[in-house]
Amino acid sequence: MEKITMEQIDAVKTRANVGYKEAKEVLEKFGGDVVAAILYLENENKTKTDIKEDSSRYYTKGKGVIKRLNEIEIKVYKKEKIALNIPASLAIVSTVFAPHITIGGLVVSIFTGYKIKIENLKDKESQINQVLYNASTKANEFAQKATDEITKL
Structure with missing residues (x-):
């Protein structure tokens, strides 16, 4: 079994927006293959969206709705x-x-x-x-x- 590095864990954690534990487990499952780990998480819908990104998107949509209602x-x-x-x-x-x-x-x-x-x-x-x-x-x-x-x- 290939040793999982912190860089690999960080890469999966950042790109899939998951915790360290989940990133490490999925990397171990795929023998340290970062791309395979990320694809697996995406296919299993285990990736998480960024809360800031979501709130920004909802804020923008809400602002547009209010603007339209004011018109x-x-x-x-x-x-x-x-x-x-x-x-x-x-x-x-x-x-x-x-x-x-x-x-x-x-x-x-x-x-x-x-x-x-x-x-x-x-x-x-x-x-x-x-x-x-x-x-x-x-x-x-x-x-x-x-x-x-x-x-x-």
Whole structure:
């Protein structure tokens, strides 16, 4: 059996991101062949990703998502005038932390004749806005019928 050197252990440890013990064991299994040891660890999914690398990647993706959400605007209209204009990120945060207020406000606004429009969504904008428009129109019709029925009493 070939003697395993510290340089070999360091090479496997660094490249496969494993501990000294695991690097030494796999090197012993492959007779000191560093490449075979690293390939074995990769094939067995025993390599570990660098935490700094992962966190950096997630941070970058998260930053991109927040930037995109800040570009998307949720506008609430009353008779073609903007009553409220907020970024989607704020709408999401308010829904998470105060869902009863956000959803309640949404329902009340729809039933009182306000229209909701989402802008800067690229290709999905027209589909979502059509659904919101239809929901608002049906809610307004329902609210009007309910009001008419109540006034008849």
